[in-house]
Amino acid sequence: MVRTRVGYAGGKSTNPTYYNLGGHTETVQIDYDPTKISYNELLDVFWNSHDATAFAYSRQYQSIIFFHNEEQQRLATQSKQQEEAKLGSKITTEIIPYIAFYPAEDYHQKYYLRQIPELMADFKAMYPDAADFGDSTAAARINGYIGGYGTAGTLQKELASYGLSPDGNKILLKYAPKGVGICPLP
Numbered sequence: 001m002v003r004t005r006v007g008y009a010g011g012k013s014t015n016p017t018y019y020n021l022g023g024h025t026e027t028v029q030i031d032y033d034p035t036k037i038s039y040n041e042l043l044d045v046f047w048n049s050h051d052a053t054a055f056a057y058s059r060q061y062q063s064i065i066f067f068h069n070e071e072q073q074r075l076a077t078q079s080k081q082q083e084e085a086k087l088g089s090k091i092t093t094e095i096i097p098y099i100a101f102y103p104a105e106d107y108h109q110k111y112y113l114r115q116i117p118e119l120m121a122d123f124k125a126m127y128p129d130a131a132d133f134g135d136s137t138a139a140a141r142i143n144g145y146i147g148g149y150g151t152a153g154t155l156q157k158e159l160a161s162y163g164l165s166p167d168g169n170k171i172l173l174k175y176a177p178k179g180v181g182i183c184p185l186p
Contacts, residue, residue, distance in 0.1 A: 010096060
C-alpha cells in the first residue's frame with residue numbers, strides 16, 4: 001500500500017463534510033503499487049473486511065466500489081458475482097464510476113495511529129501540516145499495523161524506514177502486534 005485516506009465520494013455536492021455529506025458515502029481511497037498487489041487482491045480484502053450483504057440504513061454507510069476504468073468495473077462486477085455465489089446471498093454493494101474523492105476532516109485520518117499520543121508526537125514533528133500527515137505512506141502503514149494488519153516480521157524489516165524516534169519505534173512495536181482493539185476495519 002502506498003497511501004490510504006478516508007473521505008467521501010459518490011455524491012453530487014462539492015466539499016462535503018462529516019455533518020453535511022450531500023449524498024456522499026464514507027469511503028477509503030487507496031493508492032497502491034500494482035507490481036506489489038493486484039486489483040483483484042484489493043477486491044479480496046474489500047469483500048473479507050465487511051458484510052456486503054448487510055443493508056445500509058443510510059447512504060453514508062453504503063458498501064460501494066468506485067471504479068476508475070472499464071477493467072476495474074469488469075473485475076469488480078466479476079468479484080461481486082463470485083462473492084454472491086460463494087455466500088449464496090445477494091450482495092448490496094454498488095459498483096459505480098469514480099468521479100471525485102473528498103478527504104475527510106483531519107481528525108478522521110489515520111484513526112488507529114491517533115489513539116497513541118506518543119506516536120502522534122513523532123508524526124507531528126515530521127508532518128506539522130495535517131494534510132501531509134494524511135498523505136504519508138509511513139502513517140498509513142503504521143496505522144494498519146496498529147489496527148492489527150501486517151506481520152511482525154514485515155514490521156521489523158520496515159521499521160527503520162518510518163522515521164520514528166527510538167522511543168517511537170519501541171511504542172510501535174508494543175502496540176502493533178496486537179492492535180489497539182478499537183474497530184474491525186483499518
